[in-house]
Amino acid sequence: MKNIFIRNEQQRQWLEKLASLRYNIASEAATVDALSTFPKDSFRLLGDIGYPTVTLPKAYGGEGFSVYDMVLLQETLASYDENTALSIGWTLGVVGELYEKKLWTDALLDFFASEVRKGVIVNRSVSEARTGSPTRGGRPGTNAVRSEKGWILNGHKIFTTASPVLDYFLTSAWIEEKQQTGFFLIHKSATGLSIEENWDVMSMRGTGSHDLILQNVEVKETDLVELPNHPSGGKMNGWLLHIPATYLGIAQAARDYAIQFANHHQPNSLNAPISSLPNVQQLLGEIELKLQQARFVLYGTAEAYDDPQRRETLTNEIAVAKHTVTNTAIDIVDKAMRVVGAKSLQNTNPLQRYYRNVRAGLHNPPMDDMTITKLALTAIEEQKQ
Incomplete structure (x- = not known):
């Protein structure tokens, strides 16, 4: 760093x-x-x-x-x-x-x-197979019905990251009587709560993002902790910047490996390590450039969000930071693999893991298409005003 x-x-x-x-x-x-x-x-x-x-x-x-x-x-x-x-x-x-x-x-x-x-350890449990990410506005299929003691929840959530160690599940559910989505704080010990261990993917294999199953889970009245006015929360949330920070960390690890490799790998056809070659230096220089660009976008956005006055002027900056950093991180890992060559594809080489895992950022919220559309709509409305 x-x-x-x-x-x-x-x-x-x-x-x-x-x-x-x-x-x-x-x-x-x-x-x-x-x-x-x-x-x-x-x-x-x-x-x-x-x-x-x-x-x-x-x-x-x-x-x-x-x-x-x-x-x-x-x-x-x-x-x-x-x-x-x-x-x-x-x-x-x-x-x-x-x-x-x-x-x-x-x-x-x-x-x-x-x-x-x-x-x-706590996480929100919001995604479902039918609705996808809640940021797209779908109504959850998980439902909450009032009972004598509070509420009874039934539903099936996907992408419940860290499920093997979660103590609390902050779970979205549709409340028919309120015609509104609410969030319920459910402890892992709740009767009827179970984890279906079916996380079988090529990227971020170790996040334990299994399915959460709720079968007649009864919670107290006070466990209904949030009634947001928008399915995705509505207000800008700078704390989501932990997502691009993770993918920038992957890019940094890939960069470090590529530099170390370039400084020590010397085929017998060369009199010096490959870091002396112009084409390798070009790739390494591009990696450094992109890392600095991504960092200034990410940390600049975080700094602006932390300032209450500047926060009020932000519109799409959180989404822009996520889009910029995750896509740049993918490019950095690709360039690192070009430096290392075919060895980067070996299962014993960490670059192949970085290559698979860095792409997961494309599918964390907000998605690229939503960011681009929101930027266009914002620009159109600002011109009208």
Whole structure:
């Protein structure tokens, strides 16, 4: 990580904490990918240093990290293991958004802060096979019906990232009597809640994004914690920048491997390593250029979001950052593989894992087509006004 993006001592100390875990987290990455298991050991190590509390405000007993801080840590963590970073990133993002926007009652926020301080892992469970991503506006098929004790939920969610270790599922459901989508906070111990372990993909194999099954799950009245006015939450959410931060971390790891390879690989037809070749230097230079471009977009957007006054002027910047960084990261990994050549395709080479995993960013929200359409519509409306 370039020192230009480290702004204070607290950030430096936390980066050092992560660095102390680097070997153990990185050494688990290849096995987790190969076996499509979940990096539970890495989560345990992160829990030991209190990582799940970094985005909990200081007033609630957390580290009080901003979006910028989170991005800095998540990019670094992803350069060690992208599956671990993306999985725990959802907890950091959910906690950050909940307390920034005060989405729950004061009493519930106090309760959940005590849970976060204990190291609980939480994620929103919103995607469904019929509706796809909720950002496209589909009504959830999961439904909630009032009961004598509260609510009864039935439904089937997909892409429930980190499901093997989630303590809480913040689950969307259609409430017929309210004609509205609500979010329910469901503990993993709830009767009728189960995980169907069917995550079988080529990318991000270690995120445990299995299906969540809800069969007559009964929750309390107070477990209905959110009634948003828009199916995707409506308001701009800078905490989603943990997503592009993860893919930028993959690009950094690919860059590091390519540089190391270029400096040490010397065929017998050359008198020096391949880093001396103009065509290799061209590729490495393009990688450096794209990394810097992506970083300034990502960190600049995070910095703007963290400033309450500047935040009010933002429109599509979060989506632009995600689009720019994820697509640039894909290009960086491709160029790194060109430097390394056919060896990059060997199953023992980490570049083939980066190549598969970096493409998953295209399918995390917001999707590219929605970003481009929103930019066009915004420009059209601004001209009309």
